[in-house]
Amino acid sequence: MSTLTILFACMFYAATAIMVLGLGYKIYDYARTPAPLKIPTTPAPTTTTGVAFRLFREVVFFESLFKATKWTWIFGYVFHGALALVLLRHVRYFQEPIWTIVALVQPFGLYAAFGMVIGLGGLWARRFLVDRVRYISTLSDHLMLALLLAIGLSGMGMKFVAHTDIVSVKNFMQGLMTFNIQPMPEDPILLVHLTLVACLMTIFPISKLLHIPGLFFSPSRNQADNPREHRYVSAWAAKLEQK
Amino acid sequence: MAAPKFEIPTLKEVSEVPRVQEGAMAHVQSFVAAAPIQQAIGFPGELVENWEQKAIEKMGDLLGKYRSFKVYLDACVHCGACTDKCHYFLGTGDPNNMPVARQELVRKVYRRHFTFAGKYFPKLVGAVDLTKDVLDKWYTYYNQCSECRRCSVFCPYGIDTAEITMAAKEILDSIGYGQKYTNEIVGKVQRIGNNLGLPGPALEDTLEGLEEDIEADTGVKVRLPLDQKGAEVLLVTPSADFFSEPHVESLIGYAKVFHAAGVSWTLSSHASEAGNFGLFIGNYETMRNIALRIREAALELGVKRIIVGECGHAWRVAYSFWNTLAGIGAGANDPFAVELQQQLDPRYPAPQHICEFTYDLLKRGVIKVDKSANDHRVITYHDSCNVARASRMGDMPGGQFVIPREVIKMVANNFQDMEADTIHESTFCCGGGGGLLTDDLMELRVKGALPRMEALKRVVDGQQVNFMATICAICKAQFSKVLPYYGFDMGMVGGVHQLVSTAIQLEQKE
Incomplete structure (x- = not known):
């Protein structure tokens, strides 16, 4: 087994552990922190089913962003939609046999890569062109876009420029999953692609990627509007009543 | 209006997003609390x-x-x-x-x-x-x-x-x-019972004066009771309603509605304030202490219903937080909250907004109005931010937009909404909410009112609107002060119940 293989195997185990544990901790932390007051942004659904539907619309359609700014919505939506297809397409590296949906999505996932790049390009352009967005952009905002763009472009490179040995890649990935490590193909673009992905996984729990769990824990979105009908008191606030 | 020491923005035909001007408001600092x-x-x-x-x-x-x-x-x-x-x-x-x-x-x-x-x-x-x-x-x-x-x-x-x-x-x-302004008020309401620091006897005098005014005006004896035990309804309203213009016009409106509906009601000197500035400073215990005064008054007076007057953030705290803070609501199973909730009449929501109350009476024809009494007005409605985005009225989401407008339309013939992206959940703050309604922030208040003023100007020019109704004490005070900076008459702003007051038909009651 080559040093490279061992290095990448370790890297992916570490990145996965950091992502899963880090994100798990964040979700636990959000869940244990009380929301002492009812603060849904109204008009809000009055039932739990309604709340689920509101969150569904936020996740699937980016409803609030659509109300806010059409350009950001278009680029953001294209990017996230394309990313979803691309991720789904990549599931084939982790299973055998593959699900029908994963098989079906292959051709779409392929072109979605362009969507990803275009979306990211648009989002990045806003950080330079719109003075307000330029003002709030930090170095990490730019680096995050650079990272995602580099992942997209390196991935496309392996499909459209210099093919990589995807059978070996699949062997390597499945080996990782079964703790039976297989050789890692020594293709430079692939190495870049996977290193960047591991970076992304590592920074997940410590960066603005926390917007994903954040949305589900956002009290202004996930609370039902029923304060007159149900009394709602958090544990620390209830203690005030015992004084 | 003193000459301003700052430039007043010009109202544009089409609202524009300004260029970023770093530090443009760095010099505007509210007074620090002593x-x-x-x-x-x-x-x-x-x-x-x-x-x-x-x-x-x-x-x-x-x-x-x-x-x-x-x-x-x-x-x-x-x-x-x-x-x-x-x-x-x-x-x-x-x-x-x-x-x-x-x-x-x-x-x-x-x-x-x-x-x-x-x-x-x-x-x-x-x-x-x-x-x-x-x-x-x-x-x-x-x-x-x-x-x-x-x-x-x-x-x-x-x-x-x-x-x-x-x-x-x-x-x-x-x-x-x-901050001086907010914290001073929080102190007053905790010490005296209302934001203006108006003691019980002064309040009593004011209410008697208003009763005389109404009788002189309409020939009908309409009462504004204070601390009346056994009344059906406790009305909790912002203390500005007791003597600020145009607020007091709405207070007169509530009194007439209660009178016409034959519902017994009372104000409380202990809880003579709906506003809860504890919200503005984000302090849960302060907010709770202020809300508890309402609970205490309700228990003391033995009322069956609690109704809240025209006030934006007050309604947010009442609607969204009173149940949590003080057990004013329904659905409790703890002894603290059950005590009050058993006293309140479960047929009505607790608390209830005065607009919900009046809307129901108008719909059922319990109170009679002459809509033409408001014919000299072309009315638009400013959704107050805390009502719009942090509360509700009625049974369905968005009732907070529908009910006040329906009340206006049932008491007046001429109503025009402002542009869609400036009303309902997209409404603009008046510029004076959140503890900023103080003279040391005048520049901020005038400039912050710009988006609302532009939307207003378009309906004034296009639809001859001459009255902007709203249901918030802060909005009323802020607009009264800021409208003249933009060339409007300060009397253009008023309450929804001011309109009700104009149109309502009263009968002499025993």
Whole structure:
């Protein structure tokens, strides 16, 4: 087994552990922190089913962003939609046999890569062109876009420029999953692609990627509007009543 | 109106988003609370010695108590959706008045002290230490946020800057750096029972005077009872209703509605204030203490229903928080809340908004009106931010938009809405909410009113609107003061129940 293989195997185990544990901790932390007051942004659904539907619309359609700014919505939506297809397409590296949906999505996932790049390009352009967005952009905002763009472009490179040995890649990935490590193909673009992905996984729990769990824990979105009908008191606030 | 020391924005045909002008509002600083004001409500009198450490400790404490604060500090991706949504940014161009940038003032310090990235790579993620300069910026710009929640409507994660502002004010208060205007009022309501510091006997006099005025005006004896045990309804209304113009016109309107409907009611000298400035400083215990006065009054007077007058943030606290804070509502199973909830009549929502009450009476034809009495008015309706985005009326989401408009349409013939992106959940704050209704922030208030003034101008020019109704004491006071800066008559603003008062038909009752 080559040093490279061992290095990448370790890297992916570490990145996965950091992502899963880090994100798990964040979700636990959000869940244990009380929301002492009812603060849904109204008009809000009055039932739990309604709340689920509101969150569904936020996740699937980016409803609030659509109300806010059409350009950001278009680029953001294209990017996230394309990313979803691309991720789904990549599931084939982790299973055998593959699900029908994963098989079906292959051709779409392929072109979605362009969507990803275009979306990211648009989002990045806003950080330079719109003075307000330029003002709030930090170095990490730019680096995050650079990272995602580099992942997209390196991935496309392996499909459209210099093919990589995807059978070996699949062997390597499945080996990782079964703790039976297989050789890692020594293709430079692939190495870049996977290193960047591991970076992304590592920074997940410590960066603005926390917007994903954040949305589900956002009290202004996930609370039902029923304060007159149900009394709602958090544990620390209830203690005030015992004084 | 004294000559302003600042430039008044011009009203444009088509509203524009201004260019970023760094530091444009850095000079506008609300007066800092003096030691007696701070100490009266349990905060340190002046900036404590180890304020940096204390502030970070307080931040940690709040991060453990408020999920909103914690999640909102993590979730922002700097997408920019909120950057052109705040009326204070639209009116001033100061980038720190963009919701995201306002949040960043706290978020940068949060990152530095509470996140891995900020502890080890501060430059990369823009994390900073809490220096005196940063603290002063907090004071300046968190006292330029009216907590109106407009940004939260448009944020893809629902980040509500108001939550961050409240946390920041809570931290500032806890280290002895509070705002004079709000904290002075919080002290008054706790000491005397209302924000104006109006003692019981003065209130009684005022109400008697109003009864005489109504009788002189209509020939009908309409009562404004105070501390009347056994009344059906306890009315809790902002104390501005007792003698500010145009507020008092709505108070007269409520009295006439109760009279015409034959429902017995009372005001309370102990709870002579609906407004709860505890909300503005984000302090749960303060907010709770103020809300408990309403509970105490309701228990003392033995009322069956609690109705809230025209006030925006008061209605937010009443509708959204009273059940939590003081057990005023329904659905409780703890002895504290059950005590009051068993006393209240379960057929009516508790608390109920005066507009819900009047709407029901109008719909059922219990009260009679002459709509033509309002024919000299072409009316538009300004949705107050806290009613629109932090509460509800009626059974269905959005009832807070429908019911006040329906009441207006049932008592008047001429109604015109302003543009769709300036009303309902997209409504603009009047510019004076959240504890900013003070003369030391006049420049901010005038400039922050710009988006509403532009929308108003378009219906004034296009549809001959000459009256803007609203159901918030702060909106009424703010517009009365600010309208003249933009060339409008200050008398253009008034309450929904002012219109009801004009149209209602009264009969002499025994």
